[in-house]
Amino acid sequence: MGIEPVIEARHLSKTFYVREKPVRSIREVVLNFSRLAAQKHKIEALKDINFSVNRGEVIGIIGRNGSGKSTLLNLIMGSMKPDKGSYLKAEGRIMKLALGMGFDPNLSARHNIYVNGSILGLTFKRIGNVFWDIIGFADLEDFVDTPIKYYSTGMKTRLAFSIAVHADADVFLLDEIVGGVGDEGFKKKSQQIFKDAFLAKRTILFVSHGLKNIKDYSDKVLLIDKGRQVAFGDPAEVLAEYKKLSRQFENPHLVTS
Amino acid sequence: MVLIINQKVNSINDKGTNFACIRNNRHMKQITHDSATFATILVHVEKCNMLGSIVGRAVKYLPENNRLERIWKLAQIDFLRRYYNDRLGLLWALINPLFQIAVYYLVFTNIFNSREENFILFLFLGILIWGVFSEATKGSLAILRSKRYLIENIQVNKLDLFISHTISVFMGFAFNITIYLIFAVFLEANFNLNIWAIVPVLITLFIVCMGTAILLNTAYIFIDDIKHLWDIIVFIGFWSSGILYSVDKIVEVFPAFVYLNPFLGILKNARNALLYGIPPDYFLLLYNLTYGLVLVLVANFVFRKCEHLITEKL
Numbered sequence: 001m002g003i004e005p006v007i008e009a010r011h012l013s014k015t016f017y018v019r020e021k022p023v024r025s026i027r028e029v030v031l032n033f034s035r036l037a038a039q040k041h042k043i044e045a046l047k048d049i050n051f052s053v054n055r056g057e058v059i060g061i062i063g064r065n066g067s068g069k070s071t072l073l074n075l076i077m078g079s080m081k082p083d084k085g086s087y088l089k090a091e092g093r094i095m096k097l098a099l100g101m102g103f104d105p106n107l108s109a110r111h112n113i114y115v116n117g118s119i120l121g122l123t124f125k126r127i128g129n130v131f132w133d134i135i136g137f138a139d140l141e142d143f144v145d146t147p148i149k150y151y152s153t154g155m156k157t158r159l160a161f162s163i164a165v166h167a168d169a170d171v172f173l174l175d176e177i178v179g180g181v182g183d184e185g186f187k188k189k190s191q192q193i194f195k196d197a198f199l200a201k202r203t204i205l206f207v208s209h210g211l212k213n214i215k216d217y218s219d220k221v222l223l224i225d226k227g228r229q230v231a232f233g234d235p236a237e238v239l240a241e242y243k244k245l246s247r248q249f250e251n252p253h254l255v256t257s
Numbered sequence: 258m259v260l261i262i263n264q265k266v267n268s269i270n271d272k273g274t275n276f277a278c279i280r281n282n283r284h285m286k287q288i289t290h291d292s293a294t295f296a297t298i299l300v301h302v303e304k305c306n307m308l309g310s311i312v313g314r315a316v317k318y319l320p321e322n323n324r325l326e327r328i329w330k331l332a333q334i335d336f337l338r339r340y341y342n343d344r345l346g347l348l349w350a351l352i353n354p355l356f357q358i359a360v361y362y363l364v365f366t367n368i369f370n371s372r373e374e375n376f377i378l379f380l381f382l383g384i385l386i387w388g389v390f391s392e393a394t395k396g397s398l399a400i401l402r403s404k405r406y407l408i409e410n411i412q413v414n415k416l417d418l419f420i421s422h423t424i425s426v427f428m429g430f431a432f433n434i435t436i437y438l439i440f441a442v443f444l445e446a447n448f449n450l451n452i453w454a455i456v457p458v459l460i461t462l463f464i465v466c467m468g469t470a471i472l473l474n475t476a477y478i479f480i481d482d483i484k485h486l487w488d489i490i491v492f493i494g495f496w497s498s499g500i501l502y503s504v505d506k507i508v509e510v511f512p513a514f515v516y517l518n519p520f521l522g523i524l525k526n527a528r529n530a531l532l533y534g535i536p537p538d539y540f541l542l543l544y545n546l547t548y549g550l551v552l553v554l555v556a557n558f559v560f561r562k563c564e565h566l567i568t569e570k571l
Contacts, residue, residue: 016569024481074568079409081565095411102410104334104403111334118327119411 005052006171006203007076010087012049014071014080017042044227045071046082051222051232058204060218060235062211062242064249068227069207073173076205092170092203093120097160105149109140112148113163120167130166138162139186158186174206211239324417331421336428339396350429351436354384361501373503378437378446378532383500383524385433390466390520391491393426397470398477398484401567408567415564416557419474423467427459437531447534454537455530458523461545465519468552475560478570499524519545 017040046068053059063069074080076090096102103112113134117127135141138158148156164172208214214221214235221238223230225245231238340347358380365371365380373379400418407413441448476483498520499507505525508515515521522541529535 024479026480026482026486029480074409077409078412079565079568093412096409098410102406104406106338107334111330114330115327115334115407116411118323118330119407119413121323123323124326124330 004055005089006055006091007053007205008087008089009049009051012046012072012075012086012088013044013083014046014068014075014086015042015044015083046075046224046227049222049224049229051220051229053203053205053220055203057219058217059206060214060221061205061207061224062209062214062221062238063224064246066226067224069224070175072224073175073205073207076171076173090171093168094171094173095120095164095167095169096173096175097157097164098175102160102163103148103156106147108145108147109135109151109159110144112159116163117167120163120169122167134159134162134166137165137189154186169202171203171205174204174208176207176209211242215239324414328417328421328424331417332424332428335422335425339425340429347429347432351433354381354388354433357384365501371502375444375446375532378441378444379528380501381437381440382527382531383498385430385437386462386524386527387495387498387500387520388433389426389430389462390469390494392429393423393466394469394473395484395487395491396426397422397474398487400470401474401477405567415560415567416471419467419471423463423470426466427463441531446532448531449534451534451536452530454526454542457542457546458526458530458537461519461542461549462523464549464553465523465545468549468556471553471556471560475556475563478563478566494518494520515541516544519548 019040049072051059061069061072071080073096075082075088077094077096078090082088102116104115107115110131113131114124114127118124122130135144138155138161140155140159143151143155148159151159206213206218218235220233221235222232223238223242223245230245231241340350358377361380361384362377366376397419400422401408404413404418407418408415473483473487497507497514498504498518504515504521507521522538522545526537526542526545529537
């Protein structure tokens, strides 16, 4: 069809092997050497996920707590490796935005902007050019050289959002900070940006429990439950599915009756 | 008065890289409180800024490269954090080796009757070089945790983290080696054209440190208390690398050890260049350089195999 998907997952699975008692010290490694394989406890965090995302699409990801949403984002980031047999393609510079993310708490906003921007592919010259835009957008003019650890959560999120918007990452993974963050003023601004980012052909995957956000912003929705893909596609249909699932979860006896 | 100093600090800051930035902010507070320390603070800020702007200028002449810039910035930040959180700052990096030298000097000249020529400089150089290795490897164990914020949220090349950490250790070393050179002039070390050999020696030192740091961190992904084991290895290394006595004495007893421990060759050639003024041992120079390169390649290969486990395990 000519459109190359930016992110594509086929039979994507992720299994964790967890030990009841973690073997993390030299003594334990030596003592447990022969039994290393035996005591493992298998957790299938994700099982057979199939979806693809085209450039410029906004994908909402929903699911109850512990359903594997964060693991999915980590896999796309590349900070975890999928199981054998999985196929996962994720192109471009990817940045994850989550609460309390991406900053060195002991450094000032200035240093953090340079480090983060640079990793997202900007040269220092370009960062210098947009530096005050980033600060201005996040309303942090008075705190440029204050260490991040003194920032409030709202300030941190605003800064992360602002860096991401100015840094031209190709794919954004948003963990629970969709549909605006901060007070009303900033919320409006970030909502606007959220729509503009869509217009600017950027690709966004976001995790949210707010069904209204999912409905308002996403082109497609992926619903996962207990690591398994329940539905992927049109928001209205998937949301109906999700509501059905939640009802089952709240009143298990309803299903049987 | 406060205003003038504020302006001066600012102008210093604007001139060079923003090397003094973190300090600057904190110092502003101090300045308004404590007028007696004005002079010392200014000298301090200017000194650290001088070093920064020299290297900063050198970096500016390089072609604009995103990766180099980033590595340099991370190294700078690392360096600032290590030394500029306390008043004496960089001086701490010097005080430690100086005290070690004083103690070893007294013990070895008075009790063991060491007859090394120019023993103070002999010790100074050995302890400085071993200090680089010890700091570059031990300090690297904090990287994966302290830079976790980058690893998890942005696709950072982890190799950059190791390169920049090693560079930051070498920044402190650059300061120390300058002090050594000043000492060496006064204590009449032999300087001549053979000094060129220090360049390959330092390159070897750099890659050996980096390779070891990467390997150590790979182990750290799986074993939490590798630090204690490493402390022991560093301790053994300190006593077996010819820091306190001539390298030749070890080679006489264990000839093969020179192939195993690159520091025997590194120290020997560093002393030849910066103390005795005689040509390097060319075989060891080349051998160690190759040793270092192989070490980095192997370390990188092993680390790449395991790096996806960082988020899971740490």
